[in-house]
Amino acid sequence: MGIQEIQEEIVDEFSMFDDWMQRYEYMIELGKSLPLINERYKTEDNIIKGCQSKVWVHAEMKGNKLAFTADSDAIITKGIIAILIRAFSNQTPQDIINADTQFIDEIGLKEHLSPTRANGLVSMIKQLKLYAVAYQTQLN
């Protein structure tokens, strides 16, 4: 599935919920299925800056696709990074670079999109895209 389709699938899932509480509970659930980062990659270098909680992300190429793993010490943040990784992982770097992230707004997490928000969702998106740019440069 391409990034766009996965995002639509996530939006569909979230549209089943009536209120924010159910959406947050679902997000927390999704956090539990996050592909966890190997403990040895939980280094200072892999921490995303700009988050109140700690978020570690690691990326590696599998064939021509980029796979992400991550973790966070806060459960809501873990859910957010899980949603992003579900959309972006196992895609080509170029597709990740081109991807739009408006779906975050559509699943009712708009408030997290503010660049000043202390949870650092914007920093997470930036970091995933930076990995994609780095690997794309290598491919070129």
Added chain:
Amino acid sequence: MLDVTKIRSDFPILNREVNGKPLVYLDNAATSQTPQQVIDVIVDYYSQYNANIHRGVHTLSQEATDRYEQARQKIQKHFNIAEAHEVIFTSGTTHSINLVANGYTSLLREGDELLVSAMEHHSNIVPWQMLCERTGAILKVIPMNEDGELLMEVYHNLLSEKTKLVFCNHISNALGTINPIEEMISAAHKVGAAVLIDGAQAAPHIKADMQALDVDFYTVSAHKLCGPTGVGMLYGKSEWLAKLPPYQGGGEMIAEVTFEKTTYADLPHKFEAGTPNICGGIAFGAALDYLNSIGLEAIATYETALLKYATEQLLQIDGLKIYGTASDKTSVISFNIEGIHPYDIGTILDKLGIAVRTGHHCAQPIMDFYKIPGTVRASFSFYNTKEEVDTLVTAVQRARNMLL
């Protein structure tokens, strides 16, 4: 007893909703809300007499100057300061501390010692570290115990004739501890050290008397006491302020300027370069008027009762631990729930219309002391109610159920 219903009607912001819920504002230690009486003064300034001060001969300038200087006198009176020129208007506590730290560059020598308490806000740590880098002075830390109380015995042992300056907050922003500053000041003076007290958290709760305390420097931010942001005070004893060189150069702070030499203005203008936050200064005075109309003692009594109630109620929640359990503390409760990150609790509380602070509260050394990433901090003001405490407790309980 305070008429809290009437008091709440003074604060228009308390009527708003957040995320579809009535706002419960419990982030007062970060910034307090502004009563209509102060908002009116701000509107009046910009609608009636906005002008630059101290220089103009026209009526508006004179009116603005009079009101600004009246505000200085109100501050003088409120803090029982001997001379009005010992009140320096600054942009707030951070600016006040930097002003003193900068001035001390020329007064310190290598090997001089500065003492800092273990529970300081970064703004009362970093300027002194920078000062030490410039001068070769040494920064030593007054440790604290698990309850968040300073170890006074160690403090007394740290003091020596090498000690030039001691700085400590009157009340800790992260823990609520009221520090024994009277004892600290008199002990420091015995070895000839000056003392700077960061009064940012204390000013909304305690009417500090500068002459009785015999403190050398005291700093306040107006936005913590129902005034606007971007304005505050540095109190300094005349003798110390006279020793410190000017912090910033510019207009207002000069007596005479030629390209060969400039002479500086007298206090307080020596430290007030440029056009100040005129409206802010006047509103700062109005905020003190407002607090005094209610009475700081009545406020403290009410807040202490609210703190007691909130502490008892919150401790009913399984796994909840409070950081900062000093016997003498103000209405700040820093807490965590076992197994839950403070950020997660803060996020859920926000969805429920409750404003609290999460994180390290600009006091990372305290978090390192307790070996935690941060806390959730609920800080109560005199316009908060028992019902709001109940809302908080129910919401924390709900967050716990969701997150565990």
